[in-house]
Each structure stands twice: as C-alpha cells, then as structure tokens.
Amino acid sequence: QVHLVESGGELVQAGASLTLSCAGSGSGFSDRAMAWFRQVPGKQREFVAATSASGRSPMYKNSSVRARFTIARDNDKTIMSLQMNNLLPEDTGIYYCAARQGIAPTPRDWEYDYWGQGTQVTVSS
Numbered sequence: 001q002v003h004l005v006e007s008g009g010e011l012v013q014a015g016a017s018l019t020l021s022c023a024g025s026g027s028g029f030s031d032r033a034m035a036w037f038r039q040v041p042g043k044q045r046e047f048v049a050a051t052s053a054s055g056r057s058p059m060y061k062n063s064s065v066r067a068r069f070t071i072a073r074d075n076d077k078t079i080m081s082l083q084m085n086n087l088l089p090e091d092t093g094i095y096y097c098a099a100r101q102g103i104a105p106t107p108r109d110w111e112y113d114y115w116g117q118g119t120q121v122t123v124s125s
Helices: 064-067
Strands: 002-007 011-013 016-027 033-037 046-051 070-073 080-086 093-099 117-125
Touching: 002 080, 002 093, 016 033, 016 117, 033 080, 046 070, 046 080, 064 070
Parallel strands: 011 117
Antiparallel strands: 002 016, 016 080, 033 046, 033 093, 070 080, 093 117
C-alpha cells in the first residue's frame, strides 16, 4: 500500500515558476514508477509527466511541457517533484501524483494504482 500527498499548488501569474511535491509513504516507493496528471472541471484527467522507479527515464506530455517542466524523485526521501517554469494559463488544474506497480513509466492513468488527493494550480493571465 502507498499513500501519496501532494503540496505546493497555488495561484500564480503567467510566467511564474512553481514546484509541486508528492510525499510518499508505505512500501516499495523506490520500486514504483510515478507520474503527475492534471485535471480541470469538465475535462478528462490528462498526463503531464512520469518517471521510472529509478528516476532515469522521464516522460513528458509534449515538447512544450518538456521545455518548461522537470520531474524528479528522491527515493531516499520518498519524494517526487514537478518543477514548473514559465507557467501558462492552460497549465491551470488540479495536479495529482500517482504511483504504479511497476518500474516503467506510462502516460495511461488506468495503469496507476495509487493516487494522491491533488493540489490546485491556478495560473492567471
């Protein structure tokens, strides 16, 4: 069982930077790939970024996210982070961290087994 808690979301202006954190507890943190997803009201949850269990294989939604966001993890501290730079209004949403039974990252939300409660990021124009 894994328990995930996100933090760091807030209201910022376009162009600002923000770092989200996901603190994990429970068993097998370092054996699980993890990811960040985003959801806005009325829309499906969408993939943002993922990392392998070792942290050596980051995956991003697209080139725009790759250029501005950095996903990282510290398995010793059981924390995953998402550094977001040059934020855009379309980055607004509730950000969820997720963990899966497996070491390889995937952009498919149904392949993740554990989810946090989410943290709100709002980017004003």
